[in-house]
Amino acid sequence: MTAPITLEAACGLGLPGATTGGRLPDGPAWAPFLARARDERAVAILAQAVDGGLVDASADQRGQLVHEHQAAMRSCLYLERATITVAGLLRDVDVDFRLLKGPAVARLDYPDPAWRAFGDIDLLVRSTEYDTAVAALAAAGGRRRSAEVRPGFDRRFGKGVCIVMPGGVQVDVHRTLASGPFGLTIRLDDLFTGDDTVSFGGASLPVLRREHRLAHACVHAALGDAVPRLVALRDIGQLLLTTDVDFELTRAECVRWRATAVLAYAIDAAWRTLALESTPVSCWARDYAADRYERRSLAAYLGPDRSYARLMIAGLPAVPGLPAKVAYVRALLWADTDYAARHDGGRVRRVQRAWRTRRSSERVA
Amino acid sequence: MSVPGHHPSTPARWVRNPDVLTRRGAFGVLLLAPTADQPLLLEGTGVDLWDALDRPRTGGDVAAELASVFDADPATVAADVRAALEELGAVDLVVSVES
Numbered sequence: 207m208t209a210p211i212t213l214e215a216a217c218g219l220g221l222p223g224a225t226t227g228g229r230l231p232d233g234p235a236w237a238p239f240l241a242r243a244r245d246e247r248a249v250a251i252l253a254q255a256v257d258g259g260l261v262d263a264s265a266d267q268r269g270q271l272v273h274e275h276q277a278a279m280r281s282c283l284y285l286e287r288a289t290i291t292v293a294g295l296l297r298d299v300d301v302d303f304r305l306l307k308g309p310a311v312a313r314l315d316y317p318d319p320a321w322r323a324f325g326d327i328d329l330l331v332r333s334t335e336y337d338t339a340v341a342a343l344a345a346a347g348g349r350r351r352s353a354e355v356r357p358g359f360d361r362r363f364g365k366g367v368c369i370v371m372p373g374g375v376q377v378d379v380h381r382t383l384a385s386g387p388f389g390l391t392i393r394l395d396d397l398f399t400g401d402d403t404v405s406f407g408g409a410s411l412p413v414l415r416r417e418h419r420l421a422h423a424c425v426h427a428a429l430g431d432a433v434p435r436l437v438a439l440r441d442i443g444q445l446l447l448t449t450d451v452d453f454e455l456t457r458a459e460c461v462r463w464r465a466t467a468v469l470a471y472a473i474d475a476a477w478r479t480l481a482l483e484s485t486p487v488s489c490w491a492r493d494y495a496a497d498r499y500e501r502r503s504l505a506a507y508l509g510p511d512r513s514y515a516r517l518m519i520a521g522l523p524a525v526p527g528l529p530a531k532v533a534y535v536r537a538l539l540w541a542d543t544d545y546a547a548r549h550d551g552g553r554v555r556r557v558q559r560a561w562r563t564r565r566s567s568e569r570v571a
Numbered sequence: 572m573s574v575p576g577h578h579p580s581t582p583a584r585w586v587r588n589p590d591v592l593t594r595r596g597a598f599g600v601l602l603l604a605p606t607a608d609q610p611l612l613l614e615g616t617g618v619d620l621w622d623a624l625d626r627p628r629t630g631g632d633v634a635a636e637l638a639s640v641f642d643a644d645p646a647t648v649a650a651d652v653r654a655a656l657e658e659l660g661a662v663d664l665v666v667s668v669e670s
Contacts, residue, residue, distance in 0.1 A: 257597040272597045276612070279594035283603040283610050286592050320596045407605070408590035 211261055213239060217248050217436040218480030219255035220321075221443045225481055229262035236267065240274075246436040249274045250323040278323040282312070288375045289327050290409045292343065296329070299342045303412065304330040304397060306380060306422060307441075310404050310413040315444050322437070326368075326376040330397060330414070336361045336381050340369065343379065347372040355518075356537040363525065363534055365389050383422050384429045386517030387503040390524035391464040392425075417456040420445045424472035425465070428504075432512045439476040446473070446487055453487055464524075467504050470494035499523070583667045584627040585656050591664055604663040611664065616641065620655055627668045630656050 210231035211219075218224035230252070231239050243249050253275035256263045263271065286309050296303050306329060312322035331339040340350075348369040354360050360367055366380040382389040383397075400415030414422060423445060427438035445451050460469045473491035482488065496504065506512070506520030518538050525534045592603040592610075599614035600621050613621050619640065623633045633656075634649040641648070659665040 253596060268597075275596050276598035276601065279596060279598075279601055280610050283592045283594060283601060287603060287605075318595065320594050407592045 208262070210235065212481075213242055213246070213248065214436060214479045215481045216243075216255065216261060217246070217251055217440045218443060218482055219251065219260045220258065220317075221440075221480070221482060222447050223483030223485070224443075226260070227262075230256070230264075230267050232264060232267070240270065244274065247278075247323045247325060248436050248440075250278055250321055251437070251440060254318070254321045275320070279320060281325070282309070282319070282323055285309070285324065285327060285375065286406055288371065288373075288377075289411070290407050292327060292329070292371070292377055293409065293411050295342045295346050296331070296339055299338050301331055301335045301339045301342065302398065303339070305404060305411045305413045306330055306378075306383075307426065309406060310411075311419060311423070311441055311444075313404050313406060314402070314413065315416070315419065315441070315449055317448070322441075326378055328378045328380060330380045330383070332398065333361055333381050333394065336366075336379070339379055340367060343369045343371065343377060348377065351376070356540070359537045362530075363390065363521070363537070383425045385514065385521075386429070386506055387521045387524040388425065388429060388463070388465050388468055388507075390521050393463060396459060396462070416445070416449060416451045417453075417459065420451050420453070420456045421459055421463075421465075421469065424460075424469045427475065428468045428472040429507045432507070432509060434472065434475050434479070436479070439472075439479050442472055442476040443480055443482055446485075447482070464499065466494065467496035467500035470496070471504060582629040582631060584629050584669075585624055585633075585660070585665045586627040586668055587621070587624045588663055588666045602664050607662060611662065616651075617655070620652065624665055 208227060208229050211225060211228035215225040215228070216230075230236065240249075243252055249271065252261075253271040255261050256268055256271055289305065289309060293303070293305070308324035308326070308328060309319070312319040312324065316322045329339075344350075348371045351368040351370050354367070355364070360381060365382055365385040366378060369377045369379060371377055382392050382394055384392075397414060397418055400418070402413050402415050403410045404413050405411075413419070420442070423438060423441040427434040427442060430438060446453065457466065457469060460466045470491040473488060474494075476482070477484070477488040477491070484492075503520055503524070506516050515538075522531060522534060525531045588604065590605045594601045595618075599612050600618050601610040601612055602621070603610040616637065619637055620633065623636055630652050631649065634652040635645065637643070637652065638645040638648040656665060660667070
């Protein structure tokens, strides 16, 4: 009898150089395996792999996956329709945007969108149009999920905001691709180059060009969570192994953004986690030696000590110019009363925590 | 079913509504029309019917193809296809086009 496949390896199924064969774990191991797949939004990958004969499954497992896959795809259809509505709201106020992740990657980079589930809507807007975009969604009944550090902070330094629309659909309005230092060094105008679009439901929506989709997949995988999400790692393998993405262009952009370490870390994590065969790109990623700035910045995102405060403090060196640094520090130390009370137990404790975090970051570097 | 603007002496030609959102898997094909509250799930021969509507075709053409593929009674298939097209048309999943 063949050995059961791990969820990590299963998330690489169907990619060139991925694990082949095997079977899903059964008996008492099956329920936690499926629960984790659900949590990682990987049910769609499992269901498609089983349906394509890439991994063996019992009739019961197959039935469960078909049922859950259908539920996940129903949710994706609703989200795609909501995406079209949100795009219309932004176009009504002349806001330029790029659709990120979700339907863009599912429809443009996977062999079939049924492979890639998603749970929210992600859009990138220009800093200069950020407030207009948020106001347009608020006018349609959307409400912020979290308070802003200080009025105007998001537009100048933040990653963006999650807006919860009526009906519960979450729209992440991004100003940049990550919180913290790497989000501050990405050259945002670069992301609006190219004219790639994705079409669905009678709408044609602008997306990042493929090389930037790869960069964003790496940013999301490496910096989005303390431990990279499996579907984010699958996106990286999908883009590098099955599309015509120009990796050298992606790498050149990441050099300009002082984020080459992010690219390397994410690609190496994808190859190790999904158990993919080595390629020249994966070998480059494995052997990449980050400089001091990159190591120090990356450390703020990784491991159990990750926190929003730590990311913000680590971002200080990336803020360009003294006046902007002063404004950044002032905003962090003297956060809006409402924000500080909710997030840090008041202003005094916030200041204490901020400087403890700063000292901790210096020790790591 | 009457088709607006369609001359009754020529058979209607049907095609998928391009505004419908779809997903296909082992479960079948999920279809979400622009104004629908819920997706409709097509399974079994319903999937073959949907596949056959990738270009404008009359119900008779579709029925003839499906009867051949499934080696089924043409009259029975024609009746089923006619009913299915009426149902899909009523919820905007398919639309009729001019000849």
